Amino acid sequence: MSLLVVAPTPREARAIGPDCRVTGAGERGALALADLLREHKPETVLIAGLCGGLDPSLGPGHLILAREALDESGEALQPPAMTVTNARRAMRNEGLRFVCSRLVTVAKPVATPDAKRDLWNEHGAAGVDMETAAFARVAADHGAGWMALRAIIDPAAMSLPGSLHGWDGERGEFATALGIALRPRDWLGAGRLAAALRPALRALREGAPIVARVARDTVPLGDDLLA
Amino acid sequence: MGIPLRQAFAVSRYLLKQKLLRKERYPLVLMLEPLYRCNLECEGCGKIQHPEEILNTYLSPEECWEAAEECGAPVVSIAGGEPLIHPQIDQIVEGLIERKKFIYLCTNAILLDRWLPKLKPSPYLTISVHMDGLREQHDKAVDREGVFDKAVAGIRKAKEQGYRVSTNTTVFNDSSPTEMGDLFNFLMDDLNVDGMMVSPGYDYPKAPNQSVFLKRPEMIATFKSILDSPDRRRWRFFHTPVFLDFLQGKRAMQCTAWGNPTRSVLGWQRPCYLMNESYAKTFVELIEETEWERYGYGRDARCTNCMAHCGYEATAVGATMASPLEGVRAALGTMGGRGSS
Numbered sequence: 200m201s202l203l204v205v206a207p208t209p210r211e212a213r214a215i216g217p218d219c220r221v222t223g224a225g226e227r228g229a230l231a232l233a234d235l236l237r238e239h240k241p242e243t244v245l246i247a248g249l250c251g252g253l254d255p256s257l258g259p260g261h262l263i264l265a266r267e268a269l270d271e272s273g274e275a276l277q278p279p280a281m282t283v284t285n286a287r288r289a290m291r292n293e294g295l296r297f298v299c300s301r302l303v304t305v306a307k308p309v310a311t312p313d314a315k316r317d318l319w320n321e322h323g324a325a326g327v328d329m330e331t332a333a334f335a336r337v338a339a340d341h342g343a344g345w346m347a348l349r350a351i352i353d354p355a356a357m358s359l360p361g362s363l364h365g366w367d368g369e370r371g372e373f374a375t376a377l378g379i380a381l382r383p384r385d386w387l388g389a390g391r392l393a394a395a396l397r398p399a400l401r402a403l404r405e406g407a408p409i410v411a412r413v414a415r416d417t418v419p420l421g422d423d424l425l426a
Numbered sequence: 427m428g429i430p431l432r433q434a435f436a437v438s439r440y441l442l443k444q445k446l447l448r449k450e451r452y453p454l455v456l457m458l459e460p461l462y463r464c465n466l467e468c469e470g471c472g473k474i475q476h477p478e479e480i481l482n483t484y485l486s487p488e489e490c491w492e493a494a495e496e497c498g499a500p501v502v503s504i505a506g507g508e509p510l511i512h513p514q515i516d517q518i519v520e521g522l523i524e525r526k527k528f529i530y531l532c533t534n535a536i537l538l539d540r541w542l543p544k545l546k547p548s549p550y551l552t553i554s555v556h557m558d559g560l561r562e563q564h565d566k567a568v569d570r571e572g573v574f575d576k577a578v579a580g581i582r583k584a585k586e587q588g589y590r591v592s593t594n595t596t597v598f599n600d601s602s603p604t605e606m607g608d609l610f611n612f613l614m615d616d617l618n619v620d621g622m623m624v625s626p627g628y629d630y631p632k633a634p635n636q637s638v639f640l641k642r643p644e645m646i647a648t649f650k651s652i653l654d655s656p657d658r659r660r661w662r663f664f665h666t667p668v669f670l671d672f673l674q675g676k677r678a679m680q681c682t683a684w685g686n687p688t689r690s691v692l693g694w695q696r697p698c699y700l701m702n703e704s705y706a707k708t709f710v711e712l713i714e715e716t717e718w719e720r721y722g723y724g725r726d727a728r729c730t731n732c733m734a735h736c737g738y739e740a741t742a743v744g745a746t747m748a749s750p751l752e753g754v755r756a757a758l759g760t761m762g763g764r765g766s767s
Contacts, residue, residue, distance in 0.1 A: 300725045
């Protein structure tokens with residue numbers, strides 16, 4: 200199976216490896232993915248990157264293998280069940296810290312523990328990001344299968360620094376860092392986030408190649424034959 | 427007083443030991459099902475739909491004691507089926523008390539009158555009577571008239587004879603918050619039970635009536651409404667404040683399926699008390715070979731509408747141990763017998 204591996208930001212892509220393409224975050228990322236799909240015509244897309252944690256039992260660096268991607272309205276898309284099962288087994292064999300759960304996609308960062316709790320109670324998604332459901336929809340529209348793997352950076356109990364609350368995916372790393380530097384009350388939160396970044400990127404570096412290999416090697420039977 | 431101090435100290439000591447030993451997964455309550463046979467067919471029960479040969483199989487007292495020792499949990503909840511149908515239930519209880527296990531003997535109380543003379547009151551034994559509502563509601567839930575009155579008579583008699591008595595209430599979609607409040611007032615004020623447990627019903631696929639179960643958002647709304655009652659301060663729950671917060675949607679938690687391992691006539695049930703995917707031969711096999719990460723809210727569709735205490739109370743206890751503030755809150759709840767909302 201031909202595979203396209205994508206991540207929203209250059210930092211995430213660097214952790215995943217040289218074959219990973221950067222799309223940008225949010226809506227802009229979905230448009231860039233459509234262009235990449237038209238150009239490369241892969242059979243499967245692996246959507247990888249960081250995410251916020253909603254499942255309170257998970258910490259920074261825990262991986263989430265998506266069994267379903269939800270948008271804010273609750274509309275759900277599923278990756279091929281057989282590929283998910285094979286990826287789950289492969290990750291377990293490698294001893295990775297992961298869960299196979301839902302990912303919910305939102306337009307703005309979910310910044311506070313209370314907001315994360317409400318989203319968790321509503322959807323039962325282990326993680327929240329700004330791309331997966333939209334990217335999965337784009338992949339499906341282009342006739343490609345998809346898989347998603349996310350590593351938690353900010354767990355359910357962690358608040359994001361105030362300057363990230365309105366982040367829309369358009370602002371780059373430098374502008375984001377500058378915004379934090381200009382707000383001393385964000386420094387502690389930013390320090391916590393920076394400390395969580397290392398295990399999250401390490402997990403992504405370890406997990407993404409395994410899921411990519413499984414996605415390349417698995418020829419899905421079609422979910423109707425697996426029921 | 428809510429949970430007895432002796433039990434609170436023993437459980438705290440056990441938990442501290444597990445922390446010091448850095449054990450990642452350890453049991454808190456052994457769910458012991460010495461039989462599946464029951465003398466009722468409750469509309470929300472998914473435990474009694476086994477073939478006749480399984481319903482006729484009972485664990486021996488020795489097997490029950492061995493399970494308790496193998497598992498090591500400080501608390502044993504004897505469930506089923508109806509445990510009082512087991513012809514040697516008094517021996518099972520006595521052996522567990524000898525092993526210093528805190529026992530919750532769960533019963534519908536229909537046969538309680540027969541067994542009270544054979545059991546002995548003990549600080550280790552709590553008789554936990556199933557009570558899903560006041561007369562009309564309870565008899566409807568258990569699908570038989572007169573069971574509520576028998577349960578009330580059983581509780582009164584057990585209290586007179588010096589037993590510790592608690593109740594276990596399952597909340598379904600037809601449980602009105604007002605009636606639940608009336609039930610709790612009746613249990614506390616008229617029957618003077620030592621404590622109450624409450625849990626939303628689990629949507630067992632095999633339950634006779636599938637329409638009785640609440641969905642998760644409805645559960646949260648129902649429990650908010652029940653626990654917002656001004657009478658709440660008089661109610662003694664055998665739950666941590668964290669668990670009661672969770673039921674009201676004030677707190678996010680994930681299930682701790684291994685916290686309440688289940689030993690039934692079929693073996694060690696995998697993965698939890700409510701789902702029976704397979705059975706392990708030993709407790710060690712259950713803990714070490716179960717793919718725990720696969721189960722829980724968001725991970726398995728069967729867990730979507732589960733907020734039952736057999737999955738989440740162990741998580742709540744862990745959260746209580748991890749936070750000094752929650753520890754104080756739970757201690758105050760234990761001293762005052764109230765829990766918190």
